[in-house]
Amino acid sequence: MTETKQEKRLRQLVELMQGIDKVHLRQAADSLEVSEMTLRRDLYSPHPTLAVIGGYIINKQSRNDTEYELYVQSENNVREKSFIGKQAAKLVKPNDTVFFDNGTTIVHIIHAIPDDMPFTGVCFSLNVLTALRNKSNCQAILCGGQFEPRTNHFYPLSAQTDLDHIRFDLMFCSAAGVDAIQGLTCHELTELPYKHRALRQSRHRVLVVDSSKLGRVRRAAICGLEGVDDVLCDEELPQEWYALIGRKK
Structure with missing residues (x-):
């Protein structure tokens, strides 16, 4: 089955984030040659390993639950x-x-x-x-x-x-x-x-x-x-x- 453009972007993002805690949204967008808004829309629905917090894409797999929760809470409200x-x-x-x-x-x-x-x-x-x-x-x-x-x-x-x-x-x-x-x-x-x-x-x-x-x-x-x-x-x-x-x- 042929992957959609969004699925391809998400796969490339996962590959980009291997072994990395976080990457700036602009840097990720430049690497994939798309806009920051496109990546925000791609990650609007919950993803098993990636999340957008503030101006960064976070690798949830590289952080324990507490680190991720503190990161989320520090960016909320x-x-x-x-x-x-x-x-x-x-x-x-x-x-x-x-x-x-x-x-x-x-x-x-x-x-x-x-x-x-x-x-x-x-x-x-x-x-x-x-x-x-x-x-x-x-x-x-x-x-x-x-x-x-x-x-x-x-x-x-x-x-x-x-x-x-x-x-x-x-x-x-x-x-x-x-x-x-x-x-x-x-x-x-x-x-x-x-x-x-x-x-x-x-x-x-x-x-x-x-x-x-x-x-x-x-x-x-x-x-x-x-x-x-x-x-x-x-x-x-x-x-x-x-x-x-x-x-x-």
């Missing part, structure tokens, strides 16, 4: 996350001790903190630590334990951790799902120990979440909406949700 990050960064005061939860929205907060702001940043995720290290006036603290490569974070091995000795002026809490009844939830149970500790040990707890997470429920329970003091989102929450948090809209 970027405008919304950047907006939330800029608003959240305004809450950080000089010399504050801040707990930064995991997630790509958290990284946008760190990027928006002025470079000359002195603060202490505590985290348990490698991508968050990388962002903190780029702030020259930040004292970064990484919560230790066993590294979970599927989620890119650490989790404690015992009942006591270094985090028990720290009190936070501010906590930025993330969630993969936010629901009026089920509250805040995340994907993995291993995310919970440090989240729960930080919630207990923070003076002010702010949920930072983009609107794509609203109304969703994941398997690991973080806390109810009443467990946070404020919410920063790119959309207004329903009035009854603000009532659960304990403040007016």
Whole structure:
């Protein structure tokens, strides 16, 4: 059976991507002598090994599930996350001790903190630590334990951790799902120990979440909406949700 032009392009793309993590969309289009839009259309439907994220074609086979998910999440809802990050960064005061939860929205907060702001940043995720290290006036603290490569974070091995000795002026809490009844939830149970500790040990707890997470429920329970003091989102929450948090809209 003769292959179609699209099938031929996809076959050539797979061959081009052998042993490569990613290639710029323009470079791939030039190699195949077609337009970037043509390749975007070719990969509009899910492909078993290739995906277009931002301006790149990604080889899903060369990445583990966590790397691919982090890559996807970092490219999703970027405008919304950047907006939330800029608003959240305004809450950080000089010399504050801040707990930064995991997630790509958290990284946008760190990027928006002025470079000359002195603060202490505590985290348990490698991508968050990388962002903190780029702030020259930040004292970064990484919560230790066993590294979970599927989620890119650490989790404690015992009942006591270094985090028990720290009190936070501010906590930025993330969630993969936010629901009026089920509250805040995340994907993995291993995310919970440090989240729960930080919630207990923070003076002010702010949920930072983009609107794509609203109304969703994941398997690991973080806390109810009443467990946070404020919410920063790119959309207004329903009035009854603000009532659960304990403040007016």
